[in-house]
Amino acid sequence: MSYTVVWFKRDLRLHDHQPLVEAARQGPILCLYVIEPDLWAQPDAATQHYQFAMEGLADLRTELQRWGGHLWVQVGQVVDVLDQLHRHRPFAALHAHEETGNGWTYARDLAVGRWCGAHGVAWREWPQFGVVRKLAHRDGWQRRWEAFMAQSRPSLPQGGLAFVEPPRPSVNIPSSRDLGLPLWQPPGRQRGGRQRGLSVLHAFLDDGCARYRGHISSPLSAPTACSRLSPYLAQGQVSLREVVQATRSQLEAETHTPPGPNWRKQGLSAFMSRLYWHCHFIQKLETEPGLEFQNLHRGYDGLREPDRNPAHFDALVQGRTGWPMVDACVAMLHETGWLNFRMRAMVVSVAAYPLWLHWREVGHWLAREFLDYEPGIHWSQLQMQSGTTGINTTRVYNPIKQARDHDPQGVFVRRWLPALRRVPDSWLFEPWRMPLDVQSRCGVQVRVDVAMPLVDLEQATRLAKSRLYAVRARPDVRAAKAAIVEKHASRQGMPGGSRNAQGREVPAARRRAVEPVTASQLAWDF
Numbered sequence: 001m002s003y004t005v006v007w008f009k010r011d012l013r014l015h016d017h018q019p020l021v022e023a024a025r026q027g028p029i030l031c032l033y034v035i036e037p038d039l040w041a042q043p044d045a046a047t048q049h050y051q052f053a054m055e056g057l058a059d060l061r062t063e064l065q066r067w068g069g070h071l072w073v074q075v076g077q078v079v080d081v082l083d084q085l086h087r088h089r090p091f092a093a094l095h096a097h098e099e100t101g102n103g104w105t106y107a108r109d110l111a112v113g114r115w116c117g118a119h120g121v122a123w124r125e126w127p128q129f130g131v132v133r134k135l136a137h138r139d140g141w142q143r144r145w146e147a148f149m150a151q152s153r154p155s156l157p158q159g160g161l162a163f164v165e166p167p168r169p170s171v172n173i174p175s176s177r178d179l180g181l182p183l184w185q186p187p188g189r190q191r192g193g194r195q196r197g198l199s200v201l202h203a204f205l206d207d208g209c210a211r212y213r214g215h216i217s218s219p220l221s222a223p224t225a226c227s228r229l230s231p232y233l234a235q236g237q238v239s240l241r242e243v244v245q246a247t248r249s250q251l252e253a254e255t256h257t258p259p260g261p262n263w264r265k266q267g268l269s270a271f272m273s274r275l276y277w278h279c280h281f282i283q284k285l286e287t288e289p290g291l292e293f294q295n296l297h298r299g300y301d302g303l304r305e306p307d308r309n310p311a312h313f314d315a316l317v318q319g320r321t322g323w324p325m326v327d328a329c330v331a332m333l334h335e336t337g338w339l340n341f342r343m344r345a346m347v348v349s350v351a352a353y354p355l356w357l358h359w360r361e362v363g364h365w366l367a368r369e370f371l372d373y374e375p376g377i378h379w380s381q382l383q384m385q386s387g388t389t390g391i392n393t394t395r396v397y398n399p400i401k402q403a404r405d406h407d408p409q410g411v412f413v414r415r416w417l418p419a420l421r422r423v424p425d426s427w428l429f430e431p432w433r434m435p436l437d438v439q440s441r442c443g444v445q446v447r448v449d450v451a452m453p454l455v456d457l458e459q460a461t462r463l464a465k466s467r468l469y470a471v472r473a474r475p476d477v478r479a480a481k482a483a484i485v486e487k488h489a490s491r492q493g494m495p496g497g498s499r500n501a502q503g504r505e506v507p508a509a510r511r512r513a514v515e516p517v518t519a520s521q522l523a524w525d526f
Contacts, residue, residue, distance in 0.1 A: 003028040003164045005085070007078070007096040008071070009105075011128060011236035012056035013194050014063050014156065018126040019095035021154040026093065028162040030085075031064060033057060035075045035171075040179045042104050044367035044375070047176040048185040048337050052371060054173060055192030056237045063194070067156070069163035073170040078108060079115045086119060088167040093122035097236070100131055100286040102375045103293065129240040130279035131286050131376075137486055138283075145279055149244045189337035189371050190231055197232030201243060204229065205250045205268075212267030218406040219329065222340030227271060227526045230372035231337075233278070244275050274526050282376030284488050292379045293360070297390025297484055299477035303467065304358045304386075312355040315454055316347075317365055322453035324429055325403035326350050328416035335416075337371035341524045342406070344370075346397040348385040353396050354460035359386040372525060381524050387468045390481050391489055394468065396461060403429040419449040 004023040008031065011017060023029045040050055061071045074081045085091070094116055099105055109125075116123035127133075130145035177183065190196070204212075204227040215225035232238045247268055254265040285291050295301055315321050319330035329343045339347070348366070351357045359382040366382075367373045384392045407413055410428040414421045420428060422442040427434045431450050439445055446452060471477055 001028065001164070002092045003030060004093040004095055005030050005032050005082070005091050007094060008033045008060065009096060009099050009236075010053075010101070010234070011097045011239075012053070012060045013237055013239065014060070014067070015194075016153040016239035016242050017097075018154050019097055019124070021156060022124070022126065023093070023095045024157055024161050028164045029069075030091065030164040030166060031069060031071045032081070032085075033060075033071055033073050034078045034081050035073065035174060035179075036078065036108070037075065037174075037179055038077070039104060039108075040181055042102060043364045044102055044373065045181065046185070046368035047181040047183065048189050048371050049373065050176055050179065050181060051185060052189070052192035052231060053235060055196075056194065056235055057173075059193040059195055059237070067161050069161055071170070072166040073173070075171050075174060079111050082112070082115060082121075083119075085167065086121070089164070091121065093124060095124050095126070097128040098125045098131070098133060099128070100282050100376050103289065106289050128236060129282075131283050133286065135283065135287050138489060141280075141283065142276075142490075145276065149241055151241070153239070153241060153245070186333075186335050186337040186371070188335050190228065192231070192235065192237060194232075194237045197229065197238040200228050200232065201238060201246065204271075205246060209250070209267035209271060210263040213263065213270045216340060217342045219332065219340055219343050219412045220407060222343075223336075223338070226340060228338075230374070230525045233526070234372045234374040240275065240278065244272070247272055247275070271526065278374075278377065278526075280490060281380040282374065284380045285376035287487060291383065292375060295388040296383050296488070297388060297477065297480060299390065299474065299480055300388040300471055303388070303471055304352075304356055307356055308358065308361075309356065312454055313357055313361060313365075315451065316351055316355060316357070316362070320451040321350065321355070322432060322451040323350065323399040323457070324413045324417055324420060324431065324450075325399045325407065327451070328413045331416040332412075333369050337369065338525070339370075342397075342402070344381070344524050345385055345395065346399060346402050348382060349395065349397040350399055352386040353464040354455050354457050356460070356464055359383055359388065377524060387472075389484070389488075390472075390477065391484050394465065396465065398457070398461075400429050400457070417450075419444055 004026055006020050006023045006029050012033075014020060020029070020031075039045065057071070057073070064071050082094070094112070099109065113123050115121075127148065130148045132141065132144060135141065176185075190200075208224065208227065211221070211225040212227070215221040229238065229243060233240055233243065251265065251268045251272070254262055254268065257265070284296075288296065316326075316330070319327040319334070321327055326347060329339055329347050333339045344366075348359070348362060351362045352359060363379060363382040367375075367378055370378070380389075383389050385395065387394050403410075403413065410420075410425055413428060420431060423431055423434070423444060424438070424442075427438060431444065432446050432452050434442070434444070434446065444450060
């Protein structure tokens with residue numbers, strides 16, 4: 001009997017699942033999920049990611065049981081699992097979503113394609129959101145994104161699904177320890193699963209969106225002002241298209257409200273822009289897989305590599321930089337697996353400039369710490385904040401200024417750094433300046449209870465910027481920028497990406513390819 005295998009990856013849902021719908025139209029299906037030990041051994045993988053995925057897996061299994069089928073779960077290399085299945089029960093086709101993941105998943109998908117070609121199996125991958133395969137440039141990209149998001153979401157056949165019995169039972173789910181993952185995971189992290197993701201979505205659209213605009217920059221208000229959908233989108237437990245369509249539907253409803261300030265509408269509009277930039281940045285990694293491993297602009301090679309400072313990196317990871325706002329952010333991240341966009345940008349900026357750390361080492365650490373780690377967004381943001389894309393405005397965050405702007409009463413810092421709870425406001429963000437008698441009254445000893453800053457912030461930042469600008473000013477570096485802009489930069493201010501307001505095609509010579517000034521604030525979380 002001919003049948004199709006549907007391979008689930010970072011798309012643990014039945015809703016808006018094109019591979020599943022298309023396979024079901026062709027006949028019987030076998031639903032497969034493979035737990036890949038080599039994937040979980042990668043330096044960007046963490047226990048929290050695995051547990052979140054397994055929580056999603058439980059929801060998917062329940063949903064399939066309601067349709068009269070089940071999910072076949074195996075452990076090993078995907079090619080080996082497919083090979084064994086095909087020898088025991090040959091299948092005609094393999095369907096899956098396209099994945100823009102890390103380098104390991106990219107190589108794995110290529111290997112699967114080669115195996116299918118060698119065994120006469122039709123290999124079909126379907127887009128999961130607005131990322132385009134084999135894209136040469138960005139002209140028209142926005143138009144294609146809009147078209148994808150406007151499409152009707154595919155529905156499973158009303159007559160039900162025809163399932164094929166697997167050749168053997170599913171395996172027991174291995175533990176994190178079995179996979180060699182560290183036992184630690186943030187006790188305050190969000191829990192996975194489609195049903196939880198839908199609850200988060202509905203809570204945001206019904207109420208939370210009113211706080212979105214103007215409240216997502218501060219680490220005090222952001223945990224409840226942000227949508228908190230990012231981990232469910234990163235793991236595909238809710239689809240981006242259903243979030244976009246639900247948000248637009250809610251926006252349409254808001255047009256019928258009485259005149260006057262409408263915080264819900266403003267919040268939803270701001271949220272929509274971030275959903276767009278989500279795909280914009282993932283497209284960069286899809287088009288340039290090396291973005292995970294090397295500078296997007298190769299003219300910046302060698303900028304930081306010779307100056308690796310393990311002591312600086314260790315202090316950052318341990319939350320001992322000496323700058324309270326940075327160390328408080330690290331503490332929150334380690335306990336919750338989440339940090340709002342501005343504080344993420346600040347942490348990376350501090351790592352990249354005063355601490356002069358390379359983005360790749362910092363990126364692996366943060367990938368493990370972020371529950372919502374999405375490779376395409378993550379590595380783009382790391383390079384943007386580190387100044388190695390060659391096309392973005394340099395954005396350097398002063399951690400003392402950020403503390404004064406976004407935690408003026410020190411509530412956030414005192415919550416996450418208990419040693420500083422008795423320190424007066426006047427010394428809280430620069431505790432190393434406290435006189436000894438103030439330290440004594442507060443019960444705080446600088447260099448013991450709180451670290452001294454690793455470097456002089458102003459001097460180290462000035463030196464870092466001068467080194468970056470020296471590279472940027474080189475003629476060869478400036479000359480190479482145009483090709484990066486053509487390939488990766490957004491086409492700003494034109495519907496469809498290359499048409500004017502009247503819908504007429506804009507000549508290529510007149511198109512503006514740019515990056516948004518606040519792009520670092522638009523995609524890292526929602």
